[in-house]
Amino acid sequence: MKAMIIDDEPPARRELRRLLADFPWVEIVGEAGNVEQAAGMIESLTPDLLFLDIQMPGGSGFDLLTRLEHLPAVIFTTAHDEHAVRAFEVDALDYLLKPIDPARLAEALTRVKSAHAERTPRPDDVLEQIFVRDGARCWFVPLREVRLLSSEGNYIRLSWGKANPLLGRALAALEQRLDPNRFFRANRRQIINLDFIENVELGVNGRLHAQLRDGTEVEISRRQTRLFKVKMSI
């Protein structure tokens, strides 16, 4: 497993390197001391795992994650950022408090390893999960759980569970990276998750309306209707 260490303090990076020596299956492919440097390295080295400090100069660990296209597994490392860690809505994430307890590190790595093994291999350009920060809250959002992506200006509103976080990207850019077998461009503004379609009806205007499991109705544009019928084998 390819891992990267991102921390602004050189002794902290050295210490983590030393601790990771006990886990030969973790290969450290790079180190970075700030967000700018890290972003470039992650895109080129495509690590599977990040050890990420939260407080760093020129942007936090969260800032880095929102910028990433390729999102690896993340273990946060922090000296004293309870508040930052609490910003998370999911407890799926792992964080280690510095100085790092070797036993806690082993636990976290075991979890990452088993999650990594369960993952079905996919072409690299398909996104599986994205990091979203909306206001003070942060989520790792698995895309297969997202019902609907709606364009709102330069942002995307994700309909996901009970939360509807706003993602700071353009819909057209994200569309390229979505799994084409799961997501379908319904109209100019919306992309739907085909797994969440409850039924499809013919509307009064002669267009198809897809009703999602939560009751939301999405109109299929005229241009997309034929393709939609093929997809849904209607």
Next chain:
Amino acid sequence: MNDAEQPIAQQKSQLVYWIFQLTGWGVITLGRFIGGVTVLDLAWPRLLLELVLVNTVGLVLSHWLRDFVRRNRWRALPIRKLAWRIFVASFVCGAPIGIVTQFTYLSALVDPETFLREYAPALQFQLALPFAFALEIVNWALVFMVWLTIYFTALVVREHRSAQLKQSELARALQLAELRLLKSQLNPHFLFNALNTVRSLIGDNPARAQSAVTRLANTLRYTLSSRHDELVTLAQELDIVTDYLELESMRFEDRLRIERDVPASAASVYIPVMLLQTLVENAIKHGIAELPRGGLLRISAVLENEMLNVEIENPRPFAPISAAGEGVGLSNARDRLRLLFGTRATLDLDLSKPTVATARLRVPQQR
């Protein structure tokens, strides 16, 4: 005591009051009844009825007296004024009951004839009737005197106890406040990062790790032992700042560069403890730590016209000039300065340059 507990405490003291009232009057009633039946051999049903009636009046009267005493705030009176009010009130309440009882069966309980014969044979028999009245009045007045004395004693005891409680609550609140202050001074972010650095150095460079532990111990000891209003010389404070900065350089390595320019004349001036330290910590936290390449931290001091001028200059991330964003640390430091030096000492944070922050401290040489 908070609002929710107040009514419960009040209910409890109300209950205690009624227990005392009923027991007190009950004991008087019972005592006289037993005395009347056994010693004087009176007809018990009538005696009991009269006793109950009279003592109920006594109870009601004493209850009303309590109301009156509270309304007129007797508790606040000095002891002499209180004593003489108790005396008068006891007679005012005792007299009507004493007079009424003369016309009842109860008068036999205090038998003036026997009394006169036994204790004052010199008195004329025709004085017996007025004497009987007087005796009964005094007797009842005494009952009310005892009642009021018990009442005020109970009040004093209760107040004393609640004062003690308040005292201990106050002490606890003070401890909490001190603890909070300590916590804010200890700066957990620095502490845990320093410990992490030490852990790393143990492998890389044991000699440096040893020096780091000593410096960390010095910093902690200084923080823990310093009092809010303590004064130290600039030299003493600089010693601890040096230890602190040494630890931070191990953490930031080449990102932190330090320049110091403090002449001996300036170093002997007294300043509030931990004040320079707070300013340097701010310079690291909001300046160096926020810059990927770090920068130069400058500490300089001069003594001019009997005023000590200290300047701490650090680079900071580019930000438009803003007046806002003054932290708790800075306003605390300013409060302490005002407390110790009045208006003669000042502390300013100059953010007029977009990429530099300068803290300026001015303290008079003589306090």
